[in-house]
Amino acid sequence: xxxxxxxxxxxxxxxxxxxxxxxxxxxxxxxxxxxxxxxxxxxxxxxxxxxxxxxxxxxxxxxxxxxxxxxxxxxxxxxxxxxxxxxxxxxxxxxxxxxxxxxxxxxxxxxxxxxxxxxxxxxxxxxxxxxxxxxx
Amino acid sequence: xxxxxxxxxxxxxxxxxxxxxxxxxxxxxxxxxxxxxxxxxxxxxxxxxxxxxxxxxxxxxxxxxxxxxxxxxxxxxxxxxxxxxxxxxxxxxxxxxxxxxxxxxxxxxxxxxxxxxxxxxxxxxxxxxxxxxxxx
Amino acid sequence: xxxxxxxxxxxxxxxxxxxxxxxxxxxxxxxxxxxxxxxxxxxxxxxxxxxxxxxxxxxxxxxxxxxxxxxxxxxxxxxxxxxxxxxxxxxxxxxxxxxxxxxxxxxxxxxxxxxxxxxxxxxxxxxxxxxxxxxx
Amino acid sequence: xxxxxxxxxxxxxxxxxxxxxxxxxxxxxxxxxxxxxxxxxxxxxxxxxxxxxxxxxxxxxxxxxxxxxxxxxxxxxxxxxxxxxxxxxxxxxxxxxxxxxxxxxxxxxxxxxxxxxxxxxxxxxxxxxxxxxxxx
Numbered sequence: 001x002x003x004x005x006x007x008x009x010x011x012x013x014x015x016x017x018x019x020x021x022x023x024x025x026x027x028x029x030x031x032x033x034x035x036x037x038x039x040x041x042x043x044x045x046x047x048x049x050x051x052x053x054x055x056x057x058x059x060x061x062x063x064x065x066x067x068x069x070x071x072x073x074x075x076x077x078x079x080x081x082x083x084x085x086x087x088x089x090x091x092x093x094x095x096x097x098x099x100x101x102x103x104x105x106x107x108x109x110x111x112x113x114x115x116x117x118x119x120x121x122x123x124x125x126x127x128x129x130x131x132x133x134x135x136x
Numbered sequence: 137x138x139x140x141x142x143x144x145x146x147x148x149x150x151x152x153x154x155x156x157x158x159x160x161x162x163x164x165x166x167x168x169x170x171x172x173x174x175x176x177x178x179x180x181x182x183x184x185x186x187x188x189x190x191x192x193x194x195x196x197x198x199x200x201x202x203x204x205x206x207x208x209x210x211x212x213x214x215x216x217x218x219x220x221x222x223x224x225x226x227x228x229x230x231x232x233x234x235x236x237x238x239x240x241x242x243x244x245x246x247x248x249x250x251x252x253x254x255x256x257x258x259x260x261x262x263x264x265x266x267x268x269x270x271x272x
Numbered sequence: 273x274x275x276x277x278x279x280x281x282x283x284x285x286x287x288x289x290x291x292x293x294x295x296x297x298x299x300x301x302x303x304x305x306x307x308x309x310x311x312x313x314x315x316x317x318x319x320x321x322x323x324x325x326x327x328x329x330x331x332x333x334x335x336x337x338x339x340x341x342x343x344x345x346x347x348x349x350x351x352x353x354x355x356x357x358x359x360x361x362x363x364x365x366x367x368x369x370x371x372x373x374x375x376x377x378x379x380x381x382x383x384x385x386x387x388x389x390x391x392x393x394x395x396x397x398x399x400x401x402x403x404x405x406x407x408x
Numbered sequence: 409x410x411x412x413x414x415x416x417x418x419x420x421x422x423x424x425x426x427x428x429x430x431x432x433x434x435x436x437x438x439x440x441x442x443x444x445x446x447x448x449x450x451x452x453x454x455x456x457x458x459x460x461x462x463x464x465x466x467x468x469x470x471x472x473x474x475x476x477x478x479x480x481x482x483x484x485x486x487x488x489x490x491x492x493x494x495x496x497x498x499x500x501x502x503x504x505x506x507x508x509x510x511x512x513x514x515x516x517x518x519x520x521x522x523x524x525x526x527x528x529x530x531x532x533x534x535x536x537x538x539x540x541x542x543x544x
Contacts, residue, residue, distance in 0.1 A: 014303070014306075014307040014310075015306065015307065015310050015320055015321060015427070015428065016303045016306055016307065016427060016433055016435060018321075018427060018428040019423070019424060019426060019427065019428065020185060020188060020423065020426045020427065020428060020430045020481065021188050021193055021428075022321075022428045025170075025424055026166055026170065026196050026199070027163045027164070027166035027167050027170065027424060028163070030162055030163035030166060031163050031286070031288045034161075034162065034163065034286075034287065034288055035286040035287065035288065038286075038287050042346075047346075048287055048345075049156060049287060049290075049294075049344075049345040049346065052156060052157050057157055059203065059206070060162050060203055061202070061203050062200070062201065062202050062203065063162070063199070063200070063201045063203070064198070064199070064200050064201075065198065065199045065200075065201075066197070066198050067195065067196055067197050067198065067199070068197075070195070072321075073320075073321040073428065074314075074319075074321065150439070150442075150443040150446075151291070151292065151442065151443065151446050151456055151457060152291060152297055152299060152439045152442055152443065154291060154292045154457075155287070155288060155290060155291065155292065156287065156290040156291065156292060156293075156294045156345065157292075158292045158457075161288055163288060167422070167424045170422075170423065170424055171422040171423065171424065174422075174423050178482075183482075184423055184481075185423060185426075185430075185480075185481040185482065208457075209292065209456075209457040210450075210455075210457065292457060292460060293460050293465055297442075298438055298442065298468050298471070299435045299436070299438035299439050299442065300435070302434055302435035302438060303435050306433075306434065306435065321428060324428060324429050329429055331475065331478070332434050332475055333474070333475050333476075334472070334473065334474050334475065335434070335471070335472070335473045335475070336470070336471070336472050336473075337470065337471045337472075338469070338470050339467065339468055339469050339470065339471070340469075342467070
């Protein structure tokens with residue numbers, strides 16, 4: 001189960017996301033996961049597009065994806081997002097894809113992210129600190 | 137450097153692969169890596185589409201991607217593929233993306249793969265054994 | 273305005289769909305339009321994936337897309353679908369993308385489709401006749 | 409046949425570009441066509457990414473695509489690009505996709521393009537005039 005405090009976003013598989021095996025192509029899961037992370041940021045008052053426009057590039061530096069089962073055409077699923085501090089400059093996103101309504105685990109993932117400023121140097125933007133506060 | 141025995145495939149970044157940060161989107165690297173794996177299979181006499189048509193689904197069960205630097209519009213790069221046996225039923229692909237001509241490491245990746253037959257059961261198809269033979 | 277009898281589907285732009293101009297890439301609109309057509313088929317009791325599995329390939333033979341304005345990150349929009357008979361063997365889908373909530377027209381499109389059976393020959397599957405019946 | 413003066417670019421279908429019908433998805437042809445147009449621009453000394461960075465957005469305002477045959481996994485093909493002036497502010501690109509080596513016509517397309525400057529107004533950038541000069 002997803003941690004009850006985690007952010008969750010609902011999706012439905014679109015046919016163009018399936019490949020010739022009739023299942024969602026591996027790369028497409030990264031699209032789902034990225035979209036859920038960006039929506040999670042918005043839910044905490046952060047906008048990825050606005051950060052980019054301000055010269056703050058939040059970047060994935062490592063991804064680990066464990067593919068458990070495949071999604072197929074029209075499958076409904078939710079993507080969860082949890083976050084914690086990995087190190088002084090790095091955030092660690094934990095994500096899961098859970099098929100609905102049968103709650104089958106489809107994919108487990110971890111994304112390590114860091115931010116780079118306009119000068120190309122890594123830093124921890126003050127804006128991201130909000131992600132590490134306890135939910136009230 | 138890529139191991140000199142590894143298979144390598146040349147690519148050029150296409151503009152539609154770049155996102156609003158002006159860099160190749162994270163998910164697109166999985167496309168590059170998959171295409172290189174499939175071309176590697178072909179170089180060893182195996183065809184992914186033909187395997188799929190025969191009811192043999194070769195699937196990624198875990199991916200680890202270390203993003204070192206970003207590729208940008210028109211960048212040229214090569215993707216290497218090496219393979220070894222991970223366990224009785226699993227193959228381990230090691231892949232690298234190296235920008236050209238400056239040989240900068242862009243991405244390091246590992247893909248653990250397994251095959252499932254028409255009955256939905258994992259097995260190690262005889263066809264894949266050729267991948268584990270020494271190159272002559 | 274969309275014809276009030278037309279099928280409509282709601283979408284939100286995802287960041288990975290935007291290109292380095294910061295707008296939705298031209299090809300992505302075809303994804304939106306295809307997904308809306310397939311959902312429209314489902315709303316009429318037809319399933320594109322099931323038709324494909326039965327050996328009936330419904331194919332686009334001509335597309336006309338008039339791009340009026342660009343969609344950007346997080347924009348909400350609806351895609352409408354209307355259909356009529358183009359000729360004995362062909363269907364004509366009329367589609368529009370309308371941004372919400374300001375009702376700005378983003379794109380007008382026409383898709384001419386035909387079906388091919390397992391023998392590779394064009395035919396008009398009985399299943400598609402339901403699309404041409406009047407809504408009650 | 410493509411006009412012998414037209415620019416041509418060679419491609420090979422990648423498996424991730426095929427959908428559950430086992431053929432290249434309709435939207436992917438727009439990717440191929442865009443990439444060929446951008447490479448054509450480069451061959452004439454123009455860089456799409458650089459134009460975008462200068463605040464000149466060259467945009468497709470109408471696309472017409474006639475899908476004649478489908479491409480499949482591993483098919484090789486060339487994409488041609490020809491250009492002419494459509495009106496004072498608009499360019500008309502004619503493009504074809506031809507499968508190799510059997511020269512089967514896969515797709516015929518027309519793209520009408522216009523440029524918008526930093527002020528959001530359409531104009532005809534001096535840079536594009538080079539496209540309309542006769543080849544020597």
